[in-house]
Amino acid sequence: xxxxxxxxxxxxxxxxxxxxxxxxxPRPTCAACGFVFFANPGVGAAxxxxxxxxxxxxxxxxxxQHGAGAWCFPxxxxxxxxxxxxxxxxxxxxxxxxxxxVGEVLQVASNFHDPEKPTVGIWFAAELVDPQATPVAGDDAxxxxxxxxxxPPPLAFPTDATLLARLARGG
Ligand SMILES: [Zn+2]
Numbered sequence: 491x492x493x494x495x496x497x498x499x500x501x502x503x504x505x506x507x508x509x510x511x512x513x514x515x516p517r518p519t520c521a522a523c524g525f526v527f528f529a530n531p532g533v534g535a536a537x538x539x540x541x542x543x544x545x546x547x548x549x550x551x552x553x554x555q556h557g558a559g560a561w562c563f564p565x566x567x568x569x570x571x572x573x574x575x576x577x578x579x580x581x582x583x584x585x586x587x588x589x590x591x592v593g594e595v596l597q598v599a600s601n602f603h604d605p606e607k608p609t610v611g612i613w614f615a616a617e618l619v620d621p622q623a624t625p626v627a628g629d630d631a632x633x634x635x636x637x638x639x640x641x642p643p644p645l646a647f648p649t650d651a652t653l654l655a656r657l658a659r660g661g
Contacts, residue, residue, distance in 0.1 A: 494518065500525050531600070531608040535574050536565035537582040537616040538596050538653070539625075545636035546657065548643065549585045552630050556604055557646025561637075563613065563653075566630075578614045586625040586634045590616040597656075599649040613653055 497518050500507055505522030512519070518527040539547040548561040564585040568577040575592040582590045597613040625634040637643060640658035645651050 533568045534611040535578040536563040536613045537578045549631040550633040560646035562646045584629045589619040
């Protein structure tokens with residue numbers, strides 16, 4: 491169940507919420523003020539950085555992260571009011587300390603690995619501004635590395651595996 495679907499009290503007027511069907515699904519609804527809670531997925535942005543050897547930049551997730559110890563593309567939630575491409579570049583900088591330019595979309599997919607917080611992920615091709623730059627582990631990461639897409643380390647997210655398999659096939 492999505493976060494918020496079990497709320498008991500209205501966040502607007504503190505009235506009692508009850509589930510009322512709207513658009514075919516029960517939604518927490520406040521009879522007092524009319525507030526309706528629509529649970530929507532979050533949006534995630536990932537940066538797919540490839541070096542001249544065709545290897546991809548992955549980060550190993552820190553112990554307090556979902557999928558701790560496993561690896562993923564630098565990624566994170568798009569902030570409210572933030573451009574989705576800017577979010578991908580920001581995550582590359584925060585997690586791997588590299589400056590990137592963000593290019594084309596490589597994949598869009600729904601993520602259901604965390605039932606409490608479904609997301610829509612958007613994976614962008616990204617290029618190092620300085621091709622000689624050396625990534626280092628930043629926020630939310632304990633290690634970084636370049637990997638052959640056909641031989642990735644243990645992965646945190648199944649949708650990263652889907653994209654890596656496609657990149658390994660040259661797609
Ligand atoms: Zn209310």
